[in-house]
Amino acid sequence: MAGIRRQIRAIAALIWFDGYLPIRRSPFNVVNFIVNPLTILFFIYIFAGPGKAEFALVGGLVAVIVGSCIVLETEAAFIRLVARLQDMFVSSPLSSISYVISLSISQLFNGLLGIVLFSILISVYSHLNAISGFEIGLAAIITWASVSALGFMISTFARDLRDLWVYSPLLTVLLSFLPPVFYPITLIPAPFRFVAYLAPTTYPAQAMQLATGLISGPPSALALNFLGGALYTLILVFLAARFARWRQK
Amino acid sequence: MPVVLSAENLEKRYGSKRALNGVSIKVDGGTVYALLGPNGAGKTTFVRIMATQLLPSAGRASILGYDVVAQASKVREHISVVPQEARPMSLMTPYEHVLTYLISRGLDISTARSRANEIIKSLNLGVYRDEICSNLSGGLRQRTLIAMAMSSQADVLVLDEPTIGLDPVARVDVWNLIREYVSSGKTILLTTHYMEEAEALSDKLAIVNQGAIVAEGTSSEIRGKLPGATHVVVVLQKPATAKGVAERIDTEVLASYGRVLKAGSAQRVLTSEAGASELANLCLRRGVEVSVRQISLEDVFISEVGQEIGGDSQTN
Numbered sequence: 001m002a003g004i005r006r007q008i009r010a011i012a013a014l015i016w017f018d019g020y021l022p023i024r025r026s027p028f029n030v031v032n033f034i035v036n037p038l039t040i041l042f043f044i045y046i047f048a049g050p051g052k053a054e055f056a057l058v059g060g061l062v063a064v065i066v067g068s069c070i071v072l073e074t075e076a077a078f079i080r081l082v083a084r085l086q087d088m089f090v091s092s093p094l095s096s097i098s099y100v101i102s103l104s105i106s107q108l109f110n111g112l113l114g115i116v117l118f119s120i121l122i123s124v125y126s127h128l129n130a131i132s133g134f135e136i137g138l139a140a141i142i143t144w145a146s147v148s149a150l151g152f153m154i155s156t157f158a159r160d161l162r163d164l165w166v167y168s169p170l171l172t173v174l175l176s177f178l179p180p181v182f183y184p185i186t187l188i189p190a191p192f193r194f195v196a197y198l199a200p201t202t203y204p205a206q207a208m209q210l211a212t213g214l215i216s217g218p219p220s221a222l223a224l225n226f227l228g229g230a231l232y233t234l235i236l237v238f239l240a241a242r243f244a245r246w247r248q249k
Numbered sequence: 250m251p252v253v254l255s256a257e258n259l260e261k262r263y264g265s266k267r268a269l270n271g272v273s274i275k276v277d278g279g280t281v282y283a284l285l286g287p288n289g290a291g292k293t294t295f296v297r298i299m300a301t302q303l304l305p306s307a308g309r310a311s312i313l314g315y316d317v318v319a320q321a322s323k324v325r326e327h328i329s330v331v332p333q334e335a336r337p338m339s340l341m342t343p344y345e346h347v348l349t350y351l352i353s354r355g356l357d358i359s360t361a362r363s364r365a366n367e368i369i370k371s372l373n374l375g376v377y378r379d380e381i382c383s384n385l386s387g388g389l390r391q392r393t394l395i396a397m398a399m400s401s402q403a404d405v406l407v408l409d410e411p412t413i414g415l416d417p418v419a420r421v422d423v424w425n426l427i428r429e430y431v432s433s434g435k436t437i438l439l440t441t442h443y444m445e446e447a448e449a450l451s452d453k454l455a456i457v458n459q460g461a462i463v464a465e466g467t468s469s470e471i472r473g474k475l476p477g478a479t480h481v482v483v484v485l486q487k488p489a490t491a492k493g494v495a496e497r498i499d500t501e502v503l504a505s506y507g508r509v510l511k512a513g514s515a516q517r518v519l520t521s522e523a524g525a526s527e528l529a530n531l532c533l534r535r536g537v538e539v540s541v542r543q544i545s546l547e548d549v550f551i552s553e554v555g556q557e558i559g560g561d562s563q564t565n
Contacts, residue, residue, distance in 0.1 A: 009357070010352060010353040014349060017338075021340065021341055022340050022341075025381065026340065082336070083338060085332075085338070087300070087302050087330060088332065088398070090301065091301055091325055091330040091407070092325055092328075092330075092350075093325050093354055094353045098353075247301060247303070247304060247321065248303045249304050
């Protein structure tokens with residue numbers, strides 16, 4: 001029990017160090033993570049009207065989480081390759097799991113403003129109750145976990161930080177803007193819908209659209225999307241753990 | 250003092266390349282042990298294995314009796330590391346670095362706070378306690394990392410090239426910190442490619458080259474590896490010019506005074522005190538540039554390896 005308390009304290013300290021302090025020192029950074037989702041919301045509102053803009057609220061929440069968490073690929077690689085502080089933590093009682101969890105949660109601070117803003121807008125415009133609120137929260141957690149695992153896994157392949165600079169914007173597009181995150185999957189022609197499920201964000205976005213009543217489906221649809229998202233996350237976590245360079249061979 | 254750190258026939262292979270080739274050392278508690286060698290000699294590979302960051306290909310190693318492979322988590326409770334060319338995060342202060350590191354090692358917040366303040370003060374970082382690291386000099390940033398490691402009060406501190414890139418004043422500052430740490434009974438394993446650093450700091454040292462130890466002992470024991478030689482005469486012969494042939498002293502003549510090592514553009518003659526005096530006079534009479542000094546670790550290194558630390562000369 002004391003060991004768990006120590007690891008929780010360690011996670012909290014690292015989140016303070018890697019998540020809270022950088023945002024406190026450079027608060028303008030948060031704007032960077034909210035500009036794109038707000039722009040898409042604006043255009044959908046203008047061209048498709050207020051009804052369709054609710055899709056952009058759900059999409060905005062997913063996109064903010066993706067944008068802020070995928071940065072983990074650069075952050076983890078920076079700490080390992082440039083600052084070389086990861087080795088200090090490896091050679092200490094801190095566990096690798098605590099380290100990865102704290103870096104993953106830290107990145108959420110980048111998107112905190114966007115997460116709060118889109119959550120408020122969703123709850124106002126979608127008239128959430130406790131259950132749908134819980135479902136949206138669960139979908140957000142799945143988004144965070146899957147994208148963080150993906151980001152961490154990519155970071156392990158980096159030999160130099162420049163290897164990664166191109167990936168964050170590319171992955172943000174591939175995970176947030178191309179899959180049915182800002183729009184219903186039914187807009188994709190049926191034969192090509194399977195492609196959408198290659199993106200881990202499709203499942204939580206679908207779950208959020210179901211929870212807010214933007215799309216409808218059989219009672220099992222919500223559970224299937226949660227299950228798909230959770231499975232995808234587990235695979236990504238497994239791969240991240242498989243390739244993680246905590247103690248090198 | 251009991252042995253705190255030991256390695257037996259430690260090997261590390263990357264494919265067909267051998268980074269470590271059967272390294273064995275024993276380090277007593279309360280001492281500084283230095284690994285001295287050129288870049289790429291295998292020093293960092295060795296300390297990374299000892300610090301549980303890298304798995305060996307063969308051999309055994311332990312710290313305080315705990316095996317670095319099988320009991321890594323036990324080892325990690327007793328060590329702290331400053332990796333080579335590490336740097337603190339630019340937007341955070343020295344205090345924040347130390348505090349985070351201590352809590353991440355398992356200390357409770359109030360103990361971590363008081364210990365962080367204590368170490369910041371004792372390492373003369375008090376003035377910079379709340380200054381973000383991007384505003385600090387290289388020496389102060391390095392001191393921040395050392396403060397993190399030392400604040401843990403770990404039994405064994407592993408410092409990989411702790412003074413690389415520092416100016417002489419900052420380097421001496423770091424030396425003093427290392428001496429103070431060891432005076433409290435702790436053990437330090439450090440790597441360096443600075444001869445004077447190894448001599449000034451270590452109780453015992455090993456000269457490493459191409460993944461193997463070529464000499465080990467105290468600095469005077471290692472200097473004693475060149476029998477009969479106490480002094481070095483460094484002879485810098487001018488090359489011939491268009492105006493005529495410069496006055497030179499043949500290598501054969503130099504060899505009559507002792508062993509001749511070629512080091513860059515100079516020749517080093519390892520000889521006795523009397524031989525050094527005689528050869529220096531001969532050089533001065535012929536207008537050949539010369540200097541005389543006592544045998545150094547670098548001379549032993551060149552003698553054993555046939556190459557300067559950081560150079561590529563050879564023995565004659």
